[in-house]
Amino acid sequence: MTPIIQCRGVERTYTQGAVAVPALRGVDLTIGRGDFATLAGPSGSGKTTLLSVIGGLDRPSAGEILIEGRSIGGLDAAQLAELRLHKIGFVFQSYSLIPVLTALENVEFILRLLGVPRAERLARAREALHQVGLAGLEDRRPARLSGGQQQRVAVARALAPRPALVLADEPTANLDSANAGELIALMQDLNAASGITFLIATHDARVIAHSRRHIEMTDGRITLDESSSPAAA
Amino acid sequence: MHLLALLLPLSWRNLWRNPRRTLITLAVVAIGTWSVLIFAALFNALATGSRDTTLRLLTGHGQLHAAGYLEDPSVSHSMARPGPALRRALDAQPVAGWVERVRVPGIVQSEYRTRSVTLVGVVPQGERALSDVPREVIAGRYLADPADPGVVMGRDLAERLKTRIGKRVILMVQAADGHLAESGLTIVGLYAAGKPAEDEFLFTGLGTAQSLLGLGERLSEISFLVRDEAALTEVVAELRRAAPGLDVAPWMELAPLVYTIETFGRYYTIVWLLVMFTLMAIGLVNTQLMAVFERQREFGLLQALGMRPRQIVLQVVLESALLVGVGVLAGTALAAATLAPFHHGLDLGFLAPGAEIMGESRILHPALGAAESVRYGAIIWLLAVGAALWPALSAAAARPAAAMSR
Structure with missing residues (x-):
């Protein structure tokens, strides 16, 4: 089966004035369908940059990235957006909700971009909010939700379109233990039930403990890549 | 969507x-x-x-004159009454109305003063539809018919001549045969239409003016209004076709300022x-x-x-x-x-x-x-x-x- 992610010699170098700062130094990585993988490493090790280039939010300076066997290097901004819309869900460290939309409308947003009919869209958005334990809070705007609730809305938004791949950047960083535990369990359940692939950049030992594959990065390189049996959530 | x-x-x-x-x-x-x-x-x-x-004073949306009248608006540049072709064009649907006039320079004299004026001989019934002057009579009356021997003058002109309604003034004009014609006419009305016009135009019946000038039935101008100004260019073109020997001018040419x-x-x-x-x-x-x-x-x-x-x-x-x-x-x-x-x-x-x-x-x-x-x-x-x-x-x-x- 074609892997969902293939990175071949991926490099990303930022320039700050005349100084070149390498963030990724030749990353080779393959993630199979249905994986539940964590990506760890110290700050500045390149985790977020790797997620960004895999998701087409940034472009690598060198190397090649394939999503479901298709190279994304030649895609323009609109084609990358289209790819994200149909294939990839994002969960960011900060809650990243659209402030003028309610919880339900935030979850509905991508479904509306996809042109899902209204009745189906509402049903799927409500179901996603129900899955993350936010039933009854559909009409609240982000400013009236707690941090944990906002992050759950972001997860529901990422999952409602049923993407093939979810890229999550420190999804538990701003959550308390209870909320973090519930979120990990939710992601694990969805991985098991729907086969959605998760690649999660995290420092959180609780998330790492539940992953089936753990990757470590240091100074823009992969220094550890091991598979294990996940702990029960 | x-x-x-x-x-x-x-x-x-x-x-x-x-x-x-x-x-x-x-x-x-x-x-x-x-x-x-x-x-x-x-x-x-x-x-x-x-x-x-x-436009509502005298100009209308356009006018017809004998060739040369606009350069020299004297009695020598007169024209015959409209023939059948021109009459058909003037009576056509786009034209709201038209009037015949005599309009020549002259001199008016009261017992105190003399002023140069423009004598306008009009058909009163037609003027009521085309011009605001009949409605702007502030004292006395407007002219009754083309044979009316009275004159209607501007309020300001009357003040300058130190005359009033009921008094007679002497009107001197060059007649068609070249001699200086003069006639004593009674002031029957005063109008108010702003100073340049009040000072300039003196109205009498068309027949009275033609008789004074020895013009017979000849005219100085025909003024017309159109129903829809968007049709003016077309109307002017039609009138030019109907009266090729006459000057047909829209108001834009007659009042360039x-x-x-x-x-x-x-x-x-x-x-x-x-x-x-x-x-x-x-x-x-x-x-x-x-x-x-x-x-x-x-x-x-x-x-x-x-x-x-x-x-x-x-x-x-x-x-x-x-x-x-x-x-x-x-x-x-x-x-x-x-x-x-x-x-x-x-x-x-x-x-x-x-x-x-x-x-x-x-x-x-x-x-x-x-x-x-x-x-x-x-x-x-x-x-x-x-x-x-x-x-x-x-x-x-x-x-x-x-x-x-x-």
């Missing part, structure tokens, strides 16, 4: 994230629109007032619109650039969620379109409310002497036509939406990762 249904409410809500900024921008657009519309209404009123005063004032009015309004639009555009672009800069992270997020760059451009443009649209509507409503009290006219009494020199009537009627309001509003709206493309394009230009890291 479903994209607009998604983005319109989103854009509207985004506008109210910073109500103070939105209200200030709305006020700028509304005041700008108001000023353009008020300016246009006043200039239109000035141009229309000047035009109507001139009035035409120039009207044309200037249009251009002044456009210049004012451009000035106001430039000021509005600077404010709008500045505001939108600030809003876009503040929301860079959000635009990065929207792209990360799968919105295409052009959809982001559309969203920002929609925000401007809504903002300017509401501002234009408010400005238009404000302009209509401002003009409503002057529905029956704006009295320019304090400017009357100057206004008369420009051919203006004393009362201006500033009005805002629906089509004109829509046209100016649409121009402002379209230009402003065009100006919003700059911030919109800059919102969509950044890579999502870079935008989200700001």
Whole structure:
């Protein structure tokens, strides 16, 4: 089966004035369908940059990235957006909700971009909010939700379109233990039930403990890549 | 369509994230629109007032003369009454009415003073439909019929001649055979139509004037009105075909100053619109650039969620379109409310002497036509939406990762 992610010699170098700062130094990585993988490493090790280039939010300076066997290097901004819309869900460290939309409308947003009919869209958005334990809070705007609730809305938004791949950047960083535990369990359940692939950049030992594959990065390189049996959530 | 249904409410809500900024921008657009519309209404009123005063005095929408009359408006340049072809053209549907006149220079003398005037011999019934002079008689009466031997003169001329209704004046003109003809005529009415006209035109019956001048049934001019001014060019062309030996001139050629004032009015309004639009555009672009800069992270997020760059451009443009649209509507409503009290006219009494020199009537009627309001509003709206493309394009230009890291 074609892997969902293939990175071949991926490099990303930022320039700050005349100084070149390498963030990724030749990353080779393959993630199979249905994986539940964590990506760890110290700050500045390149985790977020790797997620960004895999998701087409940034472009690598060198190397090649394939999503479901298709190279994304030649895609323009609109084609990358289209790819994200149909294939990839994002969960960011900060809650990243659209402030003028309610919880339900935030979850509905991508479904509306996809042109899902209204009745189906509402049903799927409500179901996603129900899955993350936010039933009854559909009409609240982000400013009236707690941090944990906002992050759950972001997860529901990422999952409602049923993407093939979810890229999550420190999804538990701003959550308390209870909320973090519930979120990990939710992601694990969805991985098991729907086969959605998760690649999660995290420092959180609780998330790492539940992953089936753990990757470590240091100074823009992969220094550890091991598979294990996940702990029960 | 479903994209607009998604983005319109989103854009509207985004506008109210910073109500103070939105209200200030709305006020700028509304005041700008108001000023353009008020300016246009006043200039239109000035141009229309000047035009109507001139056209409703004697000019009409156009006139026919013997060749050479316009250069030398004397009795020697007379023309026969209209023949069958010309009469058919004058009686055609697009022509609202027409009158025959004799119009020659002359001298009027009272027992105290002498003044040069233009003697106008008229058919009173026809003049009532074409000219405002019969309605502007302020003392005495207007002429009764073409054979009426009385004269109607301007109030100002009567004052200058130190004469009054019921007195006789001596009128001297050059007759058709070249001799100096004179006749004593009784003043039967005084009219008020502004000083240049009051001083110049002296009216008597057409038959009386023809008899004095020895013209038989010959005429100096035919003046006509059209039902729809859009058809004037066509009517003039038809009359020229029907009377190839005569000069047929539309009012624009007969009253070039009035035409120039009207044309200037249009251009002044456009210049004012451009000035106001430039000021509005600077404010709008500045505001939108600030809003876009503040929301860079959000635009990065929207792209990360799968919105295409052009959809982001559309969203920002929609925000401007809504903002300017509401501002234009408010400005238009404000302009209509401002003009409503002057529905029956704006009295320019304090400017009357100057206004008369420009051919203006004393009362201006500033009005805002629906089509004109829509046209100016649409121009402002379209230009402003065009100006919003700059911030919109800059919102969509950044890579999502870079935008989200700001």
